[in-house]
Amino acid sequence: MKITLKIWRQKNNTSKGAFKVYQHEHVSEDMSFLEMLDVLNNELVVKGEEPVAFDHDCREGICGMCSLYINGRPHGPQQTTTCQLHMRTFKDGETIVVEPWRAKAFPVVKDLVVDRTAFDRIQQAGGYVSVNTGGVPDGNAIPIPKKVADEAMDAAQCIGCGACVAACKNASAMLFTSAKISQLALLPQGQAERKERAEKMVAQMDAEGFGACTNTGACEAECPKGISLTNIARMNREYFMATLTSYEVQAKGDGA
Amino acid sequence: MKLESKAPQGPLGEKWTKHKFNVKLVNPANKRKYDVIVVGTGLAGASAAASLGELGYNVKAFCFQDSPRRAHSIAAQGGINAAKNYQNDGDSVYRLFYDTIKGGDYRAREANVHRLAEVSVNIIDQCVAQGVPFAREYGGTLANRSFGGAQVSRTFYARGQTGQQLLLGAYSALNRQIANGKVKMYTRSEMLDVVLVDGKARGIVVRNLITGKIESHSAHAVLLCTGGYGNVFFLSTNAKGSNVTAAWRAHKKGAFFGNPCYTQIHPTCIPVTGDHQSKLTLMSESLRNDGRVWVPKVAKPGLRAKDAASIAEDDRDYFLERKYPSFGNLVPRDVASRNAKYMCDEGRGVGQTGRAVFLDFADAIKRDGRNVIEAKYGNLFDMYKQITGDNPYEMPMMIYPAVHYTMGGLWVDYNLMTTVPGLYALGEANFSDHGANRLGASALMQGLADGYFVIPYTVGDYLAGMKAGEKISTDLPEFKEAEKQVNERIARLLSIKGKKTVDHLHRDLGHIMWEYCGMSRTDAGLRKAKGLIQDLKKEFWSNVNVLGGSSELNQELEKAMRVADFIELGELMVDDALNRTESCGGHFREESSTPDGEAQRKDDEFMYVAAWQYTGEDQPEVLHKEELIYETVKPTQRSYK
Ligand SMILES: Cc1cc2nc3c(=O)[nH]c(=O)nc-3n(C[C@H](O)[C@H](O)[C@H](O)COP(=O)(O)OP(=O)(O)OC[C@H]3O[C@@H](n4cnc5c(N)ncnc54)[C@H](O)[C@@H]3O)c2cc1C
Ligand code: SF4
Ligand code: FES
Numbered sequence: 001m002k003i004t005l006k007i008w009r010q011k012n013n014t015s016k017g018a019f020k021v022y023q024h025e026h027v028s029e030d031m032s033f034l035e036m037l038d039v040l041n042n043e044l045v046v047k048g049e050e051p052v053a054f055d056h057d058c059r060e061g062i063c064g065m066c067s068l069y070i071n072g073r074p075h076g077p078q079q080t081t082t083c084q085l086h087m088r089t090f091k092d093g094e095t096i097v098v099e100p101w102r103a104k105a106f107p108v109v110k111d112l113v114v115d116r117t118a119f120d121r122i123q124q125a126g127g128y129v130s131v132n133t134g135g136v137p138d139g140n141a142i143p144i145p146k147k148v149a150d151e152a153m154d155a156a157q158c159i160g161c162g163a164c165v166a167a168c169k170n171a172s173a174m175l176f177t178s179a180k181i182s183q184l185a186l187l188p189q190g191q192a193e194r195k196e197r198a199e200k201m202v203a204q205m206d207a208e209g210f211g212a213c214t215n216t217g218a219c220e221a222e223c224p225k226g227i228s229l230t231n232i233a234r235m236n237r238e239y240f241m242a243t244l245t246s247y248e249v250q251a252k253g254d255g256a
Numbered sequence: 257m258k259l260e261s262k263a264p265q266g267p268l269g270e271k272w273t274k275h276k277f278n279v280k281l282v283n284p285a286n287k288r289k290y291d292v293i294v295v296g297t298g299l300a301g302a303s304a305a306a307s308l309g310e311l312g313y314n315v316k317a318f319c320f321q322d323s324p325r326r327a328h329s330i331a332a333q334g335g336i337n338a339a340k341n342y343q344n345d346g347d348s349v350y351r352l353f354y355d356t357i358k359g360g361d362y363r364a365r366e367a368n369v370h371r372l373a374e375v376s377v378n379i380i381d382q383c384v385a386q387g388v389p390f391a392r393e394y395g396g397t398l399a400n401r402s403f404g405g406a407q408v409s410r411t412f413y414a415r416g417q418t419g420q421q422l423l424l425g426a427y428s429a430l431n432r433q434i435a436n437g438k439v440k441m442y443t444r445s446e447m448l449d450v451v452l453v454d455g456k457a458r459g460i461v462v463r464n465l466i467t468g469k470i471e472s473h474s475a476h477a478v479l480l481c482t483g484g485y486g487n488v489f490f491l492s493t494n495a496k497g498s499n500v501t502a503a504w505r506a507h508k509k510g511a512f513f514g515n516p517c518y519t520q521i522h523p524t525c526i527p528v529t530g531d532h533q534s535k536l537t538l539m540s541e542s543l544r545n546d547g548r549v550w551v552p553k554v555a556k557p558g559l560r561a562k563d564a565a566s567i568a569e570d571d572r573d574y575f576l577e578r579k580y581p582s583f584g585n586l587v588p589r590d591v592a593s594r595n596a597k598y599m600c601d602e603g604r605g606v607g608q609t610g611r612a613v614f615l616d617f618a619d620a621i622k623r624d625g626r627n628v629i630e631a632k633y634g635n636l637f638d639m640y641k642q643i644t645g646d647n648p649y650e651m652p653m654m655i656y657p658a659v660h661y662t663m664g665g666l667w668v669d670y671n672l673m674t675t676v677p678g679l680y681a682l683g684e685a686n687f688s689d690h691g692a693n694r695l696g697a698s699a700l701m702q703g704l705a706d707g708y709f710v711i712p713y714t715v716g717d718y719l720a721g722m723k724a725g726e727k728i729s730t731d732l733p734e735f736k737e738a739e740k741q742v743n744e745r746i747a748r749l750l751s752i753k754g755k756k757t758v759d760h761l762h763r764d765l766g767h768i769m770w771e772y773c774g775m776s777r778t779d780a781g782l783r784k785a786k787g788l789i790q791d792l793k794k795e796f797w798s799n800v801n802v803l804g805g806s807s808e809l810n811q812e813l814e815k816a817m818r819v820a821d822f823i824e825l826g827e828l829m830v831d832d833a834l835n836r837t838e839s840c841g842g843h844f845r846e847e848s849s850t851p852d853g854e855a856q857r858k859d860d861e862f863m864y865v866a867a868w869q870y871t872g873e874d875q876p877e878v879l880h881k882e883e884l885i886y887e888t889v890k891p892t893q894r895s896y897k
Contacts, residue, residue, distance in 0.1 A: 012808065030529040032643075038759065039532050045757045045812065050803050053811055055322065057495040059535045061639075062420055063326040084642055109466060110809045117443065120323050124435045128428035129387045133307040133708045134378070136385035140342060143396030153389040153414060156421060160325055189387045 001027040001087060004095040005040065007052055010108050017108065019097075029088035033076065034059060034066065036087055053111040059083040061224065064159030067166070068112055069099040074163035074222050081161065081224045101162055103171035105209045116162050118208040119176060125204035126197040127180040129189050142188055155182040157225045164219035164227070170211030175219040177205045178235035179227050185238055195242035202239050259512070259867055259882040262669040263367035268888050269349075272371040275670070279713050280720035287312035289725040291475040292715065293460055295447045295502050297324035299419075299700055300683025301481030302426035303707025309433030311712060313719075316473055317430070317439055318462060320446045320497055320814075325427045328483050328495040329703065332419025333540050335403055335411035336700040338376040343400055347408040349373045354889060355406065356698060359588070360663075360691020361841035361857060362891040363515070363865070365884060367670060372689050375709040376701050380412055382708055386425040390414050404541055404696025405586040411697045416540065416635050422700055426707070446814065447502045448745075449738045450478055450509050450679060457679035458728055461738045463746075465814065468807035470739050470746075472730035476722055477678045477715055480506060481707065484662040484684035486519070488822045488829065489774070490766025492659035493525060493538040499818040500825050503666050503685050511674035512867035512880060514667035514687030516825065517833035520694055520842045521775050522660035523592035526643055527612040531763075536658040537643060539615075540636055541696050544585045544592070546620035546629065547653070550574045551613050555603040561651040564606075564614055575599055583896040590693060590775075590842050590855075591896060593657035597775050600656075607654050616652035657775060661699060663690045663842065664832070667867040667882070671714035672706060675867075678718060682706035687865065692841025746806050749816050754799030758815045761796050765823055768792065773830050778846045782834045789827045796823055828868055828877060835879060838862045859891055 003024050010017025026043075027036055034056050041051035057065040061084040070076035076085045090096060098112065106114040144152075158179035165173050181198050184190030190197070213232060220229045264271040264278070282290065290313050294305040297319040305317040319327060339352040352373040357364055380398070384390065390412050391399040403411035414421035433439040444465040451459040451472065459474035485500035486492035507513045524539045550572045552559060559567070575595055577584040585592075596613045599605060606612050621629050626649060630637070637648045644654070666674050666681035668688055673680050683703040690698065729735075772785035796819070804810040839848040839855035840862070848856045864881040871878055 028530055028532060030645075031532050032534070035532045035534045038534055042757045042759055045801055045803055046755075048803070051812060053809055057321055057326055057497050058328065058331045059496060060331050060537055062417065063321070063328075063330045063495065065321060065326045080642060084639075086643065086645070088645055113809065116322055120325070120431070120441075120443075123325075123428070124431040128432045129385065130432060131382075131385045131429075132310045133303075133382060133429070133712065136381050139340070139380045139384040139390075140397050142384060144392050145396050146392045146394050149389050149392040152387075153391075153421075156389050156414075156424065157417065159420075160323065183389065184387050187387050187389065189385060 001029060001090070001092045003027055003090060003093070006095060006097045007112070008099045009052070009111055012110055013107055027087050029086070031087045032059065032083055033068070033070070033085040033087065034083050053113050055113050056083055062159060064161040067101050067114065067161060067163070069101060069166055071097050074101065074166040075224055079222070079224055081159070101166040103165045103210070105171065105173070106162060106165065118210070119160050119162065119173070121208060122173065122177055122201055122204045123180065126193070126200035129184065130193060144188060148186055152183045152186040155179045155186070155227065155231055158227050159225055161224065163222050163224060165210065167218040167222035168211065169216065169218070170214060172213045172219070173205050173208070173210035174213040174232045174235065175223060175227055175229070177201050178231035181235045181238055182231040185234065194238065195245065198235065198238040198242045199246060202235070257880060259667070259880050260669060261365055261367070261882060262671060263365060264670070268366060268370050271367050272374055276713055279717035282716050282720045284312060286724045288314060290314065290719045291316065291727065293473060293475040293478045294318070294481060295460065295479065296327065296481035296483060296683070296685070297427070297430065298327035298329035298481060298483055298683060299423055299426055299703030300685070300707045301479070302327070302423065302430045303704050304479055304481060304682055304711050305439050306426060306429035306433050307708050307712045308715070309436070309438035312438070315433070315439040316442065316475065318442045318445045318447055320444065320465060322443055324430060324441060324443065325424060327423060328498050329423045329700070330420045331495060332700055333416045333538065334542060335401065335413035335418045335697045336379070336422060337403070337410050337695070337697040338380045338412060338701065339373050339410060340377050340380060342398060343409045345408045347410045351408065352376060352410065356689065356695055357691070357889050358894070359693055359695040361693055361894060362691065362859070362863070362886065363840055363884065364689055364691030366886060366888055368689050371710070372702060372705050375705045378709055379701060379704045383422055383425050386428060388414065388421045388425040405583065405588065406695070419700060422704065426704070447505070448742045448817065449505045451735050451738045452509055452676065453728060453732060453734045456677045459730060459735060461735070461742050463742070466809050468805070468810065470742055472735040472739060474728050474730050474735070476719055477680065479680045479682055479711065479715070480666065480685050481682045482685045484665070485822070485825060486659045486662050488765065488826050489659040489769045490762050491528065491533060491536050493522060493536050496535060499821070501818050501821045503681070504821040504825055506666060506674065506676065506679060508870050510676045510870070511679055512667040512869050513664070513828060514865050514867050515664040515692070515832065516829045516868065517773065517836060517843055518663035518692050518841065519659060520589060520661040520663060521593040521657045523589055523596060523657050524615065524655045525658035526640065527607060527654050527656040528609065537639070538658070538660065539640060539653065539655060541589070543615060543633060543636060546632070547585065547615040547617050548574055548619060549576050549585050549592070549596070549613055549615055551599045551604040551606060556606070557610060558608060559606045561607070561614070561646050561654055564616070564652050573604070580896050587896045588693070590844065594775050594844060596657055612654040612656045614652035615655045617648060618652070621649065661694055663687065663692060663694055667865065671717065672711060673714070673718065680711065680715065682711060692843055745817070746813065749800070749802050749813065749820070750806060752798065752800050752802065754801050756795070756799050757801060758812055758819055761792065761800055762815070762819045762822065764792055765789070765819070765826055769826055769829070773833055776844050776846055777833050779834065782830050786827060786830045789823060789830065793823045796820060831877060832866055832868065835866060836862055855894070857893060
């Protein structure tokens with residue numbers, strides 16, 4: 001196959017970027033999208049041109065490190081991660097436009113690499129159960145109905161890639177944040193900190209500069225792991241309930 | 257130097273309990289006066305950093321990805337073992353211990369393995385408490401499955417994403433400590449050297465991968481949790497960034513490297529399709545429970561999966577079932593892998609390249625119905641189709657062995673300390689618990705055992721012997737010298753401006769390792785490989801082309817530094833494989849086989865851990881032996897006939 005690539009090149013966070021066009025003559029349909037870029041990069045190095053920087057690690061669709069906005073869609077035309085996308089999805093002679101994730105909260109680091117540490121900070125705000133190592137009950141002492149465990153697992157499958165943010169016209173991180181809030185709200189282990197967690201994670205999400213949710217559903221449509229919009233509904237409920245009985249509100253009410 | 261395992265005396269089942277009582281403790285109020293560096297945030301590193309932070313130590317944690325959640329552990333699919341015996345099917349701590357020792361072909365330390373089996377039960381409890389959504393039965397109890405041919409069902413799992421869920425559990429515990437200010441996290445940071453002061457590990461040198469800045473960090477102890485080195489083969493199931501650099505730098509600073517030649521090759525991976533291939537994808541071992549492995553009896557070059565049905569039943573060779581009637585398709589990983597290779601070497605391999613065998617589900621689908629097979633393996637079938645374009649419900653899969661795990665690693669004593677005082681190695685980065693071959697679902701167990709339940713005790717024992725608050729400055733000459741060397745190395749790499757790309761040279765190394773130090777090894781082949789690697793090293797340092805600068809994100813430079821270390825490690829693996837003229841576990845020396853071609857151990861000569869000491873650039877490494885003493889188990893020759 002032969003393809004034309006229009007790739008976003010940007011030296012660093014402070015410089016202005018631009019598209020650059022590359023003719024790629026050596027594409028096989030068995031290649032993954034990232035392997036196609038590897039081949040391009042090796043050819044660039046041989047020609048003395050700097051290769052294109054992009055994030056990736058597992059190349060199995062699970063680490064969430066790969067990104068790329070391909071022909072106007074995060075992770076390209078299929079509902080998989082970019083590393084699992086294969087060139088047989090494209091037509092010989094096609095032009096493919098490759099950009100980084102675009103969102104205020106995900107600044108570009110270089111070329112196609114962006115900074116997604118805002119996601120980590122949302123998790124640090126409350127995406128955990130406060131238990132120390134040791135001193136926990138036997139695993140079977142906390143029975144969990146299969147249905148509940150399965151539902152929690154559906155939410156827990158989020159890989160933190162950020163496609164939901166990239167897909168959203170408001171660059172909202174609701175799908176990502178709600179996945180963790182849902183997982184822990186569903187499980188008995190998460191009950192003790194349920195309200196506090198919802199409040200803190202939502203507050204951090206807002207502080208990072210992610211946009212609001214206007215229910216377009218673009219995130220769900222592009223999420224490679226099938227994280228469902230019902231999680232956002234659940235998060236909204238959790239958040240609403242939490243603010244009603246917020247620790248802060250109570251503290252004020254008590255006059256303390 | 258005599259290697260001391262420091263395994264406690266006394267009955268096997270009491271060693272760890274006694275040891276925990278005997279270790280020195282750091283007074284709770286003093287813990288905050290000690291700094292601990294944790295390199296790596298996979299299962300081993302994240303669990304260690306979180307647990308030490310909870311205890312009150314000041315932890316600095318490092319990883320090269322943009323988030324600790326992305327460590328290679330995330331990719332583990334199958335499950336994690338634990339001796340819970342929830343199924344009442346005869347499992348016990350002793351049985352898990354015994355299976356691990358036997359599976360490791362009697363090349364692991366008894367005391368360590370028993371401890372691993374003991375704490376396995378605590379791991380499951382810990383993960384459940386964190387909210388890890390393990391699979392459940394309808395009654396709400398935890399579900400188990402049998403894995404890798406084990407006789408009991410002791411494997412816990414979360415769909416096909418067990419590693420992901422366990423890592424996210426450890427990551428959540430880590431996040432809590434980051435929020436509490438007890439752990440400071442450095443992402444996109446690559447450790448490039450360990451710094452010794454007065455013979456003790458007192459810090460590291462790292463490169464900030466975004467700015468390129470070289471920085472030092474000091475501490476009272478350094479924990480390397482940096483994973484395995486399977487990428488020395490270029491193609492493996494490991495994540496692209498997995499590397500040996502941290503361990504190798506430590507090795508050059510005095511940490512002995514244990515059993516480097518022990519590599520695990522996984523039989524069921526998606527075959528290579530061409531030179532563009534960048535990594536290999538594992539298809540879970542569980543597929544061998546229902547899939548039948550075969551090749552045509554007579555060579556059919558280029559046979560495609562969609563034409564497999566044209567081969568009549570009588571013309572197929574179900575070679576595993578034929579050669580190993582009692583275990584059939586469920587023989588251990590090394591046996592299944594080697595036999596696939598033999599079929600392809602005979603010219604009976606299938607597919608475009610001839611380096612593949614069929615894994616056929618037609619009989620299983622006929623027997624159980626498509627729905628049952630889909631329920632069990634649906635996600636794997638989809639993944640296979642996504643990658644290859646073939647539909648495994650309609651035609652057999654094609655599979656071929658691939659490098660998967662490295663049992664070798666930094667030598668550590670019972671406390672997980674390397675031969676450098678204050679320098680520890682945890683998880684896949686150490687050599688410890690799996691002997692010459694690892695059982696399925698035991699790597700996750702080991703990583704978490706080391707991080708949650710072993711290191712919090714053993715590092716305390718070491719720190720208690722140091723003066724509290726005795727902090728040191730990174731302005732010391734030892735740090736400056738290490739930084740200088742790192743900077744010089746980078747400058748040198750950038751100045752070569754040769755003709756070959758880093759990937760190209762890495763691929764060359766991979767070909768050498770796979771051909772001569774892979775599934776099957778011979779004296780002549782290994783000697784040849786040694787020469788080829790030495791030549792490759794020269795070529796690398798004179799002909800590699802690394803573009804870009806040092807003070808920016810430079811992924812080519814990152815790769816180049818890793819490949820330079822892989823080349824040196826490759827040579828040591830070959831030395832180790834040459835030295836070990838027996839076959840054991842994943843290490844198969846053709847010269848040491850039974851008349852019918854099965855592996856032949858030589859217990860009287862090789863019942864030891866080979867621990868290699870670095871002596872200088874291009875100098876031969878010195879072999880030290882830790883004799884393995886079996887007090888409890890009586891070694892027998894494995895047989896799967
Ligand atoms: C596809 C696949 C499936 C598997 N399935 C299973 C399974 O089902 N069950 C099982 O038990 N095992 C399985 N394994 C094995 C298991 O996943 C690994 O052995 C284990 O996760 C290793 O964990 P770790 O914490 O030691 O290292 P890793 O998870 O590899 O983490 C290494 C860490 O070190 C960091 N690091 C490395 N080098 C540096 C450096 N120089 N500077 C800074 N940071 C560095 C990385 O950033 C990372 O955080 C599987 C492996 C693969 C490849
Ligand atoms: S919700 Fe989906 S798209 Fe968003 S980060 Fe998680 S996996 Fe990626
Ligand atoms: S590289 Fe890991 S999800 Fe794509």
